[in-house]
Amino acid sequence: MKIIPAIDIIGGQCVRLTKGAYNTKKVYSSNPLEVAKMFADKGFRYLHLVDLDGAKQGTPVNLSILESIASKTNLEIDYGGGLRTELSVSMVFDAGASAVTAGSVAVKNPTEVCSWLGRWGSSRIIIGADVIDGKLATEGWCSVENVDIINFISTYLSYGATQFICTDISRDGMLAGSALDLYARLLAEFNKIDLVASGGVASIKEVRELKKIGVCGAIVGKAIYEGMLDIDQLTMEV
Template sequence: MIEVIPAIDLIDGKCVRLSQGDYDRCTDYGASPVDMAKLFLDNGLTRIHLVDLDGAKASAPRNLRTLEQIARLDGVEVEWGGGIKTDRSLKDVFNAGGTYAIIGSVAARQPELMARWLDEHGGERLVLGADVRDGRVAVSGWMEETSDTIDDLIRRFRPHGLTQAICTDISKDGMLEGPAYGLYERLDREFPDVIFTVSGGVSSIDDIIRLDALGMKRVITGKALYENRISLADLRRFVD
């Protein structure tokens, strides 16, 4: 059964969502991140996708206080993304209570550092974050495009113990048009030893049902939840 992971994206400590990674197309939902995390936990959703959009732009975590508050909640697991560029920032995220660290820009720009982190912390704590636009991986809050594909990154880091990857199709993110099903089917088929998280485009419970039927292991949903296109009651069928 697919695991549903609710997203909380942060700017200035507030819950927001971007459309296609564009900071100028930002919706502030006026909700407390901690209250949202509590609501998700109360409905059996224990793994939370927390993204520091300020940190992604600043190249250093900026919302660690919010991470600390959420990490104190009973039973929560937090996967944190945004601004992890140095040994210090990775340590800060883990010290603040992050269960998993999502590594994107470093994986593409400093592969030797990513490889060392995987060797030191293991694939059970480090997650490759590959945000894809037109087949290429984008970094720095989706503002810069690299020459790498997600396949390149996976092949590079599997020998160092990579077992988890979050792949976001930026063209789908925040657009509520449905995920890039073909992309995830292909990745799951070609790299069966890596657990992929579907990210971007989930618009309805039917999308999640279809992904589950395709055998996908994890899916992130954000905007569809905040805009009531998917209810927490809908998601109970995916809670053990």
């Protein structure tokens, strides 16, 4: 199972939110590159980089940070936030991302995302499913759509997608455990998807439980920054 540390960016700073609310922003570093280098030095191979400014504005904002991390580390970066057009995806790939996560646009404009899947393939286009009470949230989690998670994933499987990041917003940044029941239900329903768990991961035990139920990866953020997860122990799970 992949252990994927997260860096969320607002105003050029490394931050974390609670339940996706921008007014809960807590700054952990003013130098995201140094944080990324630390992850790389500790042996992590992957990075989940979220442009929260971009998510709010509807276009990538922090491409210079992506370019810096991509050029100065060996991390494989998936980038999300503000992707709405094929041009924006091209810009993100040109800046060094290995893959992109299609979040709001996957809910609101599936035709556009289908074109991305056709051009770049399912290995580089990850579908982001940000969930609250079984429904999909968009626009930096500021809006909840009447779209059911099961139907959403089923539709994208028919379009050729294979990779999904599922975040339970109610748990994100709460350090109270991830949505094990939700992930188990999704994997029981769709046994051929590559599912990455995100939101609430707070202990090594939980990382092992996620691995046991069959997720292919786990994104870890606040628990690292708050010192609840020992990074050296975490890298042993990679």
